[in-house]
Amino acid sequence: MKINLRDFPKKVKPIRDNEVYSVHDLYELENLVVSMTILHPKQATRGHSHEETEEVYIFLQGEGEMQLDDKRFKVEKNDLVLVPKGVFHRVFNQGEIDLIFLCVFEKYENRGKN
DSSP, X not given: OOOOGGGHHHHSOEXXXXXXXXXXXXXXXXXXXXXXXXXXXXXXXXXXXXXXXXXXXXXXXXXXXXXXXXXXXXEETTOEEEEOTTOOEEEEEOSSSOEEEEEEEEOOTTXXXX
């Protein structure tokens, strides 16, 4: 399966869509989820950790900051961030345009239910 990243939000139904962000998950693979988040200006994700899995963030547009446990650092288009298992992570959009990023992670039960 091939999807142009510009078309990702149109091809994949959002699991969340509100004033903070829209999140679109692609479940085509057996073990992994590819998720696109469109984080609106001056907003932040809630943050979370996964005790048993790692996660990869790939930034496609915009600029902001990412938090890994107690460290915060700048992120922008073309940055890739590796999140080890058990590490709390959160993204902040401090720019004037949407901060768009992909996440790749193992499938887990109840994703998108809250």
